Amino acid sequence: MSAIPFFDCNCQIGVRANRHKSTIWRLEDYRRDFDYCDIVGAVVSHAVAREYSPDYGNRRLLREIGDDPQLVPQWVLIPHHTGEMPPAPELVAEMLSLGVRTARIMPKTNVTGTSEAIIGPLLSELERHRVPLFVDKSEIDLPDLVQLCQAHPMLPVVLCGQSWGGGRTLYPALAAAPNLHIETWAYQEHRAYEEFIRRFGPERLLFGTDLPNRSPGAATMMTRYEDISKEARHMIAGGNLMRLLKDVRGAQGRPLPELKAPATHPDDDPIVACTRAGKPLSDEFVLDAHGHIAHPGAMGVYIPLAYNDADNLVKSMDRMGIDICCFSPWSGIITGDPEANDISLDAVERHPDRLLAYGCDNPNYPEFFNAEYERVFLTDRVIGYKPYPRHGLPFDHPALAPLMEWANANEKPVLCHAMRPDISEKLAAKYPSAKFLVAHAGSSWDLAEGTARVAREFKNVYAEITYTSILYGFIEFFCEEVCPEQLLFGSDCVMRDIAPQLGWVTWARIPYEDKQKVLGQNMADILKMPMEQRTPRS
Ligand SMILES: [Zn+2]
Structure with a gap:
């Protein structure tokens, strides 16, 4: 199978106010990541335009790229009323003459709101030229x-950073606004693309990374592994974005990147080679x-989540090549009553x-405890x-002590949701034989x-990774700063x-053996599983 060319619709470059040392900022580092993850092009906006001054940052973007x-510039726009940017016809004409084919608004950060009286004229001008408009979930x-989509039905709108579990409002919104598209980095719900396509077709999902904040490899994964057609996979990876960019009217200057087969990677380790091909990790x-x-x-439970039972978990494990899963029941972390444990034991x-x-x-x-x-x-x-924190007690509360003691006496793992470091420290010292797994340590x-x-x-404290954040460089950070054995x-x-x-x-850029x-x-090792049981079975 030839590799899928990815075209990132949501990438940010430039100097930011707040940066973790593990994240990238030089363009050459982006190019290295693009190559590694099969990303052949990216729509980029500038952090200075997002965080400091739209006009100044937009011009800096063009200078720096x-x-x-590979790069398609995106400008951050505000309306003209304060004289910071020209009136819409002049502004959009300039954008198009410079090859800037997409725009972003930040209604909360830039304190414009989204009322038609304020941003309507700007959006109408973008709509006239079919310039795709990007907006982050945190901004609207x-x-x-x-309402915005309905007021401008010919304006392609891309919502970035939409997370999982939002279907009860998101699906009706997508039905009411056919020009609304979803960028994918945070859209990590179980079998989300399959469900989306069943309802709305594959045209409105656009691959995005949210670089430099997220692991770009992780962001490509659902496009590689969802149970969808090859055509849909290629559309989501880049075809849909390319279609929107080609539909822009009156753009000149910069050519668009080519959606061609990405370079081969003969030095891949067996794990990343398998992942790149979208195959289950069966070996x-x-x-x-x-x-x-x-x-x-x-x-679903209190939020909608598709195919949420044990049989479907095993089906998804098979799709990915996961051999064993240590799980807890949803009801266990809420009601936590005997019936919750029954659901687990049956599974x-x-x-x-x-x-x-x-x-x-x-x-x-x-009263449930002894039995x-x-x-x-x-x-x-x-x-x-x-x-679980929903029960309202901190992990070091005396009411939890009997099971902490059980874990300590039997050298068992305790999976603690986002446990605060001061509490991890206290429990690790008090129960040295228990294994404390800090869930969502990379959140x-x-x-x-x-x-x-x-x-x-x-050494009895471990970082368990899962979280939507898929932080850029976290896996490498932990292996380097602590060790791979506690991750x-x-x-x-x-x-x-x-x-x-x-x-x-x-x-992650860590050795094969560490992966x-x-x-x-x-x-x-934590479960003291005999070597002969550590065999691929999916
Ligand atoms: Zn969980």
Whole structure:
């Protein structure tokens, strides 16, 4: 299978106010990443235009990218009323004469709002020329976005950063606004593209990376692995963006990048080679440290999430090449009652070779405790303990101590949602034989840095990765600052899809052997799994 050419619709370059040292900022580093991840072109805006001054930053963008054939400039626009930018006809004419084919608005940051009286004339001029308009989810509320789309029906609008679990409002919005498109980096819901295409076709999904904030390899993963047609895959990867850019009326100057087959990568390790081809990792042992299931047949819980039960989790594991998943039930982290543990135990019984359960307990119902402790924990029917913040108690609360002691006495893992570093430190010292898995350790640089600091000191503290953030450089950061042995792959499937989380590891620039540790061997060590059981089975 020839590699898919990706065309990134959501990339930012330039000097930013707040930057983690692991993230890139030089254009040559972007070019290296583009090459590695099969990205043949990118629409770029400038951080200075987004954070400091739109006009100044837009001009700086053109100066810095020069005539780089891979890059398509995007300007950040504000209306003309204050004299910071010219009136719309003049502004859009200048953009088009310079080959600037896309625009971005930031109604919250730039305090313009989205009322027609304020930005209507600018949007009408963009609409007249079919200039695609980009706006980030953090900058606009969905009802306002639908109004904007309906007021300008010929204006292609791209919503960037749309996350998962929003279908109850997003699907009606897409139905009401046929000119609304979705950029994909955060759109990581389980089987999201398949569901989207079933409802709206493949034309309105556009691949984006949100570079330099996210792992670009991870961002390509759903396009590579979703169960969709080859045509749809290529449209999402770049064809749709190319169509929108070619539809722009009156653009001159810069040629568009070519959507040609990306370069080959003979020096790929076996894991990234497999990922690049969109094939299941069938030759590797992969153990997911963090999954979820809902009750049988579930298509959602308090948020809509497609195909949310154990059988569908195993189906998705097969699609990706995940051998075993350690999961907790959705209801376990909410009600945490005996019926929640029943859902887990039934799932393990149905898929004994593939699923392992964390036991749950709701400390607000001490009357359940003794029977569940004997039935679930003392009988070894679960591999660990999953407490959860929704129960309203911190992880070091005395009500959680009996199960912490169980974990300590039996050297079991405790999966703790985004545990604060000061609490990790305290628990790791108090229960030295328990294994503390800090779930979502890569959700923010603050938590990543804090967890790394504790993990350096306490060998029973581990960073489990899963989170929509897919932070750029986090995997490399942790391996370097702590060690690969204390880093664990987790997917949060079936909530997030497995693909982006898996790609966060597979595309990381770490040695092949370290990827194997992170993807399965470390968690297998925690579970004391015999070597002969560490075999690919998907
Ligand atoms: Zn989770």
